[in-house]
Amino acid sequence: MSYFTLSNGEKLYYEETGKGSQTILLLHGWTNTHEVYEPIMPAIRKHAGCITYDHRGHGKSKAANHDHVTMDTLAGDLNELIRGLGLRDITLLGWSMGAGVCLNYMAIYGCDALRQVILCDMTPRQLNDENWKLGLYQGKYTKEDMERDKDKDFYTLYKNFAIGAMPRLAKVPGFLLRRPLKKILAACDEDVLKSLGTDMKVRDFREGVEKITVPVHYFYAVPGSLFCPELADWYREHVHAPFEAVAFNNSTHMMLNDHPDQFAQEVIKVLEK
Numbered sequence: 555m556s557y558f559t560l561s562n563g564e565k566l567y568y569e570e571t572g573k574g575s576q577t578i579l580l581l582h583g584w585t586n587t588h589e590v591y592e593p594i595m596p597a598i599r600k601h602a603g604c605i606t607y608d609h610r611g612h613g614k615s616k617a618a619n620h621d622h623v624t625m626d627t628l629a630g631d632l633n634e635l636i637r638g639l640g641l642r643d644i645t646l647l648g649w650s651m652g653a654g655v656c657l658n659y660m661a662i663y664g665c666d667a668l669r670q671v672i673l674c675d676m677t678p679r680q681l682n683d684e685n686w687k688l689g690l691y692q693g694k695y696t697k698e699d700m701e702r703d704k705d706k707d708f709y710t711l712y713k714n715f716a717i718g719a720m721p722r723l724a725k726v727p728g729f730l731l732r733r734p735l736k737k738i739l740a741a742c743d744e745d746v747l748k749s750l751g752t753d754m755k756v757r758d759f760r761e762g763v764e765k766i767t768v769p770v771h772y773f774y775a776v777p778g779s780l781f782c783p784e785l786a787d788w789y790r791e792h793v794h795a796p797f798e799a800v801a802f803n804n805s806t807h808m809m810l811n812d813h814p815d816q817f818a819q820e821v822i823k824v825l826e827k
Contacts, residue, residue, distance in 0.1 A: 556568055556569065556570065558607070558634075558635055558638060558639070560618070560631060560634055561634060562620075562621065564610070564617070564618035564620065564621075565615070565617075565618060566607050566608060566609075566610065566615045566618060566631060566635065567588070567607060567608045567613065567614035567615045568588075568605060568606065568607035568608075568635070569588060569604075569605070569606050569607070570603065570604070570605050571595065571599050571603075571604050572595075572598065572599025572600070572601075572602055572603050572604040573599070573600075573602075573603060574600075574601050574602040574603055574825075575602075576601070576602040576603070576643075576644075576645060576669070576825055577602060577603040577604075577605065577641055577643075577644045577645070578598065578602045578603070578604055578605070578644065578645040578646075578647060578821070578825065579605045579606075579635075579636070579641065579644050579645070579646050579647070580604065580605070580606045580647045580648075580649075580652070581607075581609070581632070581646075581647065581648040581649070581651075581652030581653075581655050581656060582606070582608070582609065582612070582649065582650075582651075582652050583649050583650030583651045583652050584650060584651040584747065584750060584751065584754070585612070585712065585738055585739065585742055585747060586612070586613075586650075587608050587612055587613030587614070587741065588606035588607055588608050588613065589613070590649070590810055591606050591810070593810065593811070593814035593817075593818075594810065594814055594817055594818040594821065597815075597818040597819070597822065598818055598821055598822060598825075601822050601825050601826070602645070602825050605639070605641075607635065609628055609631070609651075609652075609655075610623050610627065610628065610631060610743075610746060611623055611742055611743035611745070611746025611747065611750075612741070612742050612743075612746070613741055613742070616741065616742060616743050617743075619743040619745065619746050622749060623746045623749050623750060624749060624750070624753045625654060625655065625658045625750065625753050625754060625757055626658065626662070628655045628658070628750070629655055629658040629659040629661075629662050629663070630662075632655060632656075632659045633659060633662075633663045636667050637667075641667060642667055643667075643668075643669045644667060644668055644669055645668075645669050645670050645671070645672065645824065645825060646659075646668050646670075646671045646672070647671070647672040647674065647821065648671075648672070648673060648674065648676070649674035649675065649676070649773075649809075649810065650674065650675060650676055650780075650807065651676070651750065651754060652674075652676075653673040653674055653675070653676035654676055654754055654757065654759070656671055656673060657673070657676075657678060657759040657762055657763065658757070658759065658762075660762060660765075660766055661759060661762035661765070664767075665766060665767045665768045668768045669768065669769075670768050670769040670770070670771065670824065670827075671766070671768060671769070671770055671771070672771045672772075672773060672821065672824055673770065673771070673772050673773070673789075674772075674773040674774075674809065675773060675774050675775050675778070675780070675781055675807050675809060676781070677689050677690065677781050677785055678758065678759035678760045678762070678763055679757070679758045679759065679760055680695065680754055680755045680757070681695065681696060681697055681700065681755055681756065682694065682695055682696050683696065683697070687782075688781070688782055688784060688785050688788055689781075690718075690755070690780060690781070691718055691780060692778065692779075692780070692781065692782050693782055695755075700755055708739075708744060708747075708748060709732075709735070709736070709739070711751070712735060712739060712747075713731065713735055716735055718779060718780050718807075719779055719780050719806060719807040719808055720779065720806055720807070720808050721779055721806065722806075760792070763789065763792050763793060764792050764793070764794055766793060766794070766795050767795055768795055769795055769796040769797070769798075769827075770789065770793045770795055770796070770797045770798075771797075771798050771799075771800065771824050772785075772786055772789045772790075772797070772798070772799045772800070773799075773800050773802065773809065773817070773820065774786045774799060774800070774801060774802065775801075775802050775805035775806055775807055775809050775812075776801050776802065776803045776804070776805060778805070778806070778807065779806040779807045779808075780807040781807065783801070786799040786801070800820050802816060802817070
């Protein structure tokens, strides 16, 4: 077990494994932990040094929760980790919220430490309006929906999110679903989750996408669940660096669970470029 001490004294749990001339740093999503990448690690660690960590308020970094945690906070944490571990020329992979952290990091700190970036099933803007239909819940979540959500209890909001990410959960009786979802939430700090959930929804990284200077690989789900497959076309049009998109067919937002073997092989292909 390793902990990285941040400038404010709080600690982030991280793991280093694997070997190779390259390094890949993997960022997990909202309410997840570094363990979400365990299914792909046996394959990837044969090709590169791998670093995973738990964001503030998540998993073994749950106690790192004393600040008001926003996407800027997580981008700052990522920058401290990269600098503190002396990482250069790395492949940065983010899935879901982790991809949002990657976008925010590049917007604030640039791409000098990066070799390339892999963004997995994440929109640059979650709120939809008449001019943007590529946000959360396949283009249906609006500012008005966000206002209505303020009156809902947090478990209900999370359950709706989980069903959005994995539609098959809608068929599970509520009393059976409650225990596993509560277990996931118990591994995180609720205040941090609330703060990040709200902050993510109001962010807009679209301009930053056009300023990325390293190759971008976008992994996306078809037919998808939280986000539309058409996002790949938007990224292709707005990324001015080298770009490629990889579709995961018959997949939900949980592509890591739906197709772990394909995910691992596609990451290896990127590392071998």
